[in-house]
Amino acid sequence: MNKRTITPQGLAASAVLGIFYTILTVFIWYLTVSLLSPHNALPSLMHMIPSGLLLGAAVGYLRHTYRGNTRGKALSAAAGAVMGLAWLLLSGFRPLGTETVTFGGILGSLLAFPAAALFSRNSLRDVTLWNFEKGHAELLAMRILKSFGIFIFTLAVVFPFFFMLSSSLKPRAEYLMDPANLSVNLMQPAADLFRGYTDVLIRFNFFQFILNSAFVSMATVIITLIPAILGAYAVTRLHFPGRNVMSRIILLIYMFPAIVLVIPLYSVFTQLGLRDTRHGLLLVYAAMTIPVALYTLRSYFMTLHQDLEDAGLIDGLSRFGVILRITIPLSTPAIASIGLFVFMIAWNEFLFAYMFLDTPSIFTLARGMVMLDDQEVPRQYLMAGAVIITVPIMVLFVKFQKLLVGGLTAGGVKE
Amino acid sequence: MKRKYRSLAAQEARLAFWMLLPALLIVASIILFPVIANFWISFKSIGLGDLRPPVAVIRERVTAFPEQPGEELAVSYQVRNSSRERQLTDVIITADIPEGLTPVEPAGMWEFENRQMTAGFAQWEGGRSETFEVRFLADEAFFQADVPERSPTSAEVISSSKNALIHSPFTLENFRTVLRARNFHRSLINSFVYPFMGALLSIILGIMAALMLNKRFFGQGFLRGLYLFPYVSPIIAATFVWVFFLDPFSGTVNALLVDTGILAEPVSFLSVRMTELSLFGMSIPFPLALSMVIFFDAWRYFPFAFLFILSRLQAIPEQLYESAEVDGAGFFRKFWSIPLPQITTVLGTLFLLRFMWTFNKFDDVFLLTGGAAGTKTLPIEVYDNAFGRGNIGAGSASAVLLFLMLGVFMLIYFRLLREVDNE
Incomplete structure (x- = not known):
């Protein structure tokens, strides 16, 4: 030894x-x-x-x-x-x-x-x-x-x-x-155990809010992606005066704070009758996410080889044909990750949902949570609401983590 | 040939313009225009109530109803301005004259035409209310037609008013209100302390987390995903959870701290402005609520720094560490000479970015404390002025101040970015 x-x-x-x-x-x-x-x-x-x-x-x-x-x-x-x-x-x-x-x-x-x-x-x-x-x-x-x-x-x-x-x-x-005891009695009947969830979903109408949030977030993704893809393509593939300035400005706009936009948008949207509407809200969301989406897509498009697109043009595809058949399929991962980000931003957004929405039938989940808070309901209900708003985001995040983490470090995400 | 080329270039530029148009249109109308409008409104004296335009309101009342042909129907019209201050223009009153009624002694202001009567006023002052009476002679036809007794002539009024956002006079009053507010300097100090400390702490935590998860080990990937949870969770859920577990009566954190003897009695973490911390026998004042808000931000945003730093660290080749190991360098020596120089530029931009975002941040403070207990920052000031006190003008003035300060930070940030690019 x-x-x-x-x-x-x-x-x-x-x-x-x-x-x-x-x-x-x-x-x-x-x-x-x-x-x-x-x-x-x-x-x-x-x-x-x-x-x-x-x-x-x-x-x-x-x-x-x-x-x-x-x-x-x-x-x-x-x-x-x-x-x-x-x-x-x-x-x-x-x-x-x-x-x-x-x-x-x-x-x-x-x-x-x-x-x-x-x-x-x-x-x-x-x-x-x-x-x-x-x-x-x-x-x-x-x-x-x-x-x-x-x-x-x-x-x-x-x-x-x-x-x-x-x-x-x-x-x-x-x-x-006993506030220190967080154990849950799992032996009780399911109806009692999930009382908070059933009450929040049905009595406080969160079921409707889930649908509203889903609609607003998905619509925001679409209204963000279309202009962003077109814009990013133009900025990377087409020559025009002011092209470089454009990219700078996009980055600058991305830093503009929501709190500075809130008063004028509140005033003008009130006078135009757009304030308490879903399309007004998702217009604001799209405007807040377009600069990031455009900037990130621009970075991605610059890494793509132009040969395939040129071949498409020579073969008689129009510009839009090239975008639709070549550029978009080639950049699916980038578009998917940006789409997910936009979805998450719109789903989590609080300030504008809070300022704009007054009619309960169009509330998003974030706005619905504030309503719950106003009604002095017990903590159980608010936490059930919090779980309901958090779980979809966590599921998305866990499922698409690889895609999202790459995008997060590439462009950062607006909060 | 040259001509042709130029026209192709022009064609391409035109195409680019059309492709950029949707993005530009949305961004210009929802972001650029409001920023400019904010400056405009900050020089106007506008309250929340002024957003709803004033209107003329009419009330029709029957003062005498005929029992038989030959008697008179008397109707009084009360017209008033819904606003006490603001003027109305082009006020036009219209009323129908039902079958079988003839106006008695037609008054000067009314015009009668096709069984309709109208009266117009070019201007109508704020707060003005007037009552006009018109009498009609009823004949047989009136009793045969089924005329409603409440408002037989269905009178209506239309009016227009100048948009307060555009037409109210320019003033510096808003800035005076904001700057002279009793606790404005406090908000201003907080507006720097909160983002500075928040950014600093979140970056320090981010560095620590990145160093811990840099080397491969069992569960590394899982923990990396887990550590991003605070950052992706909805703000409203995260803040509610913090408010509840810090609660002095039903919060778990207080209960645990009291049970273990760290605290003598529960503390209301989010509503105590100042507390005394005793350290080495000295007691130093400690802004409790503000610190909790900062801790929340460090907790929520450390994943952002963590991800950036981790991706930088993982780009460092393993050999560098190995050769340092051979040279007998200790941990701090290694950290100081290998990853730290690689991440300093990232840390600089990361700090500025986090500082600016936290400087703009409204949601976190608003949802945690509402700006109470010494946590008020400029974004909360904007909200309080505009929507809490209903003074849109003063709110815009605070927003303008915020925006100007942000402008200075952005200038520094972009200069730094350019330097990093040049390296």
């Missing part, structure tokens, strides 16, 4: 690693239990630190002794399980300090410590514990930071959406009793 022995520095580094990962996994455990059950109690740091220290040292030792084979991994997990059992026994099977013995306490204890052990072990990869250097300490510090960072970021991103979903399924009495 290998004669090299683990140095005190190596052991200390593993112990520190153990402390941090124990704190991390115990905190995740605590958070899960307190969000998903009526119990809230954070274990004391005075218990976490020595446990983590021991566990980390053990993992370091195992890692060193069994380097190069996989037995170390199983043994590390086992060390974690022993630590979990110790917590269970020492706390009388109430490791989170709850009043009664809980499922979350027992299972969590048996999961958190093995997880901490495996995280620590994983972080020790490429680190030579018999020859521990300064560079290794820095590497380990970065790994700990990264783990905590990923945990915090993921929590910050997921928590609001989890809160939204959970709240939409909980009546007022339940969330007022």
